[in-house]
């Protein structure tokens with residue numbers, strides 16, 4: 001498990017990370033979300049040792065990170081890192097070798113990955129002849145080639161079409177299933193919602209929430225329900241403990257101030273007219289993000 005503990009970082013007189021702490025657990029996909037400039041890339045650079053923290057520490061399985069541990073991590077940096085004029089497969093094999101793999105192991109791993117990300121046909125082409133989406137696939141393969149024990153990916157899905165997103169999701173899930181902790185940042189909240197087990201939400205350099213996606217959903221679920229009746233549902237606002245959030249004829253979205261009152265509210269509505277639908281609304285990650293980070 002990787003743990004970021006009380007890390008702070010200042011650029012000039014600007015403090016961009018304030019005492020941040022979170023953990024990335026083995027076998028879990030952790031989505032790192034925050035607005036532009038919130039501090040995601042800075043945090044990732046500190047995890048990888050590209051940038052030093054002013055205070056705090058990053059540990060791997062309880063021990064401070066060393067150069068050797070970091071070499072066994074896979075990193076896809078925001079600025080990307082492959083050589084435009086070098087052939088894709090050659091670069092992957094070279095990177096594998098740089099990370100200490102034998103030549104046959106590096107070749108095997110490169111070929112497996114090219115297959116997984118759908119680039120086998122382009123293996124002999126230079127990076128700069130690939131479309132941006134395919135370059136991105138190659139960048140992801142490069143982060144994975146040495147079979148890393150931990151993955152840190154800065155915006156791995158940006159610029160990918162939906163099919164390519166699915167391909168990369170499969171590749172990352174496969175790594176997580178093998179026990180690798182995966183940290184990835186993304187502005188595509190729908191993708192994060194689909195992919196992540198855990199979430200870290202950062203705003204203005206502070207961690208606003210961290211934990212499993214489902215527990216965050218439960219914590220931030222406003223007690224909101226969809227109600228459909230037969231007539232105009234506007235009268236429901238007169239029930240005690242109920243606020244109408246949205247009204248569209250017979251359909252209302254309501255807040256029930258105390259969630260344990262949901263059956264009582266339902267009973268009262270039924271006393272007056274038939275109920276066609278009554279269901280809790282699970283907030284989307286986008287809604288949770290808006291509530292927490294803005």
Ligand SMILES: Nc1ncnc2c1ncn2[C@@H]1O[C@H](COP(=O)(O)OP(=O)(O)OP(=O)(O)O)[C@@H](O)[C@H]1O
Nearest residue numbers: 011012016034035036037038039040041042043078
């Ligand atoms: N080398 C640097 N020198 C000065 N300021 C920096 C440096 N790197 C980052 N910053 C500032 O630190 C803040 C956090 O930046 P960071 O890149 O970590 O945010 P981010 O969450 O990754 O944003 P984005 O989603 O836009 O990539 C920003 O205000 C940025 O301008």
